[in-house]
Amino acid sequence: MTAYLLLLDAGPESCAAMSAVPARTQAHKLRRGFYQEPADALARALIGKILVHRTGQKEYRGRIVETEAYMGPNDLASHSSKGRTKRTEVMFGPAGHAYVYFIYGMYEMFNIVAGTTGKAHAVLVRAAEPMDGWEADLSGPGKLARAFELKRSDNGLDLTGSKLFLLDNPGDQAKIAVSPRIGIDYAKHWVSAPLRFFDANSPAVSKTRSAPPKR
Secondary structure, three states, X not given: OOOOEEEOOOOHHHHHHOOOOOOOXXXXXXXXXXXXXXHHHHHHHOOOOEEEEEEOOEEEEEEEEEEEEEEOOOOOOOHHHHOOOOOOHHHHXXXXXXXXXXXXXXXXXXXEEEOOOOOOEXXXXXXXXXXXXXXXXXXXXXXXXXXXXXXXXXXXXXXOOOOEEEEOOOOOOOOEEEEOOOOOOOOHHHOOOOOEEEEOOOOOOOOOOOOOEOO
């Protein structure tokens, strides 16, 4: 099991969150600028990064292995295609915030706002690999949000804060593959858009609509 040193933009209290690791493995918190990319570029860049959620006395961490990009109001698969509403307001805001919504009457879904304010780009985090000996099935967006204890009350959280954030992952060896997104048959000509990205070597990736790896 690989451990990672958390180098956070915080005071001395952050030292308690650090783990002893080889010096070459240093994971830094991702800053705002990382998220200020179009959703398709961010969705690819997120593969291999580490998602961290601190809740109560617990800390959950997972390596992201599958994402989907949603490209704003013109994208018929995106919630923002319905316009600016109370539900979608966070999508139209600044990058690097959480967009969490409820679906099918049973699942929360965790997304990351991307790009430029007003463009309403977002990335759905579909799957991850649990870390630090954590035993969890994160092989789908509903499973991931449930295991990470992500709630609708987390909607709008700043991902550069100390509760819910992402770390880079130096030296990660993801084999990135691309395919159309899953479950968007209503989206007309957007159905076949290659906006799903995943690590072709990861067993945690959902198994539908896979494609040969592309770099």
